[in-house]
Amino acid sequence: MHDGPAPPARARPVPRDEEVTRVVRCPFCRAADSRVVDSREADEGSAIRRRRACQACGQRFTTVEAPSLLVIKRSGVTEPFRRDKVLAGVRKACQGRPVTEDALAALAQRVEQDVRARGVAGIASDDVGRAILTPLHDLDEVAYLRFASVYRAFEFLADFEAEIALLRLEREPGPPADDRHEPEVHDLGPPAGAAVPAPPPTGARASGGAPAP
Numbered sequence: 001m002h003d004g005p006a007p008p009a010r011a012r013p014v015p016r017d018e019e020v021t022r023v024v025r026c027p028f029c030r031a032a033d034s035r036v037v038d039s040r041e042a043d044e045g046s047a048i049r050r051r052r053a054c055q056a057c058g059q060r061f062t063t064v065e066a067p068s069l070l071v072i073k074r075s076g077v078t079e080p081f082r083r084d085k086v087l088a089g090v091r092k093a094c095q096g097r098p099v100t101e102d103a104l105a106a107l108a109q110r111v112e113q114d115v116r117a118r119g120v121a122g123i124a125s126d127d128v129g130r131a132i133l134t135p136l137h138d139l140d141e142v143a144y145l146r147f148a149s150v151y152r153a154f155e156f157l158a159d160f161e162a163e164i165a166l167l168r169l170e171r172e173p174g175p176p177a178d179d180r181h182e183p184e185v186h187d188l189g190p191p192a193g194a195a196v197p198a199p200p201p202t203g204a205r206a207s208g209g210a211p212a213p
């Protein structure tokens, strides 16, 4: 075993960790030997619920097994994906908004299914945030803006304005060309000190509130 350079260390991965996590210990007597009595899908297929009987003490217990999924934070630290963390973040964004607990739970479930369906073992926390944004946008626009402002680290008013402009664009698909001659601009009053002899421009919407040079 001294011939040549050392082989790549990962040539033969040790499956010990994986095996250990698969051992299900009886919650009553800690025995590792249990028999599966019944198993069915849980959470619309993202997990498996198993009814087990301990071979040592005979007690029955239930396990819910989902494939492990790690969230990789920006710092590089990893932690197991937890739906309740998604739920907590979204609930915070929805504070005071007309959003039910059921809708929050459904959203968190949708996010978990989305990220698990990618079939990866690890996902960046930014990607989890992105997976939250889409359904949250459908649920409540204000909550969406709040969440996006934190997640995308909005720093300037312009960041909010750009996001709100996008929301408006989505809501009003066609350009309101026929509304151009609405005289709503008069409500704002003339710009201070602007002695403009010319009639108000037709594109008054765009110049509302802007100081004249």
Ligand SMILES: [Zn+2]
Residues within 6 Å of the ligand: 026, 027, 028, 029, 030, 031, 054, 055, 056, 057, 058, 059
């Ligand atoms: Zn037992």
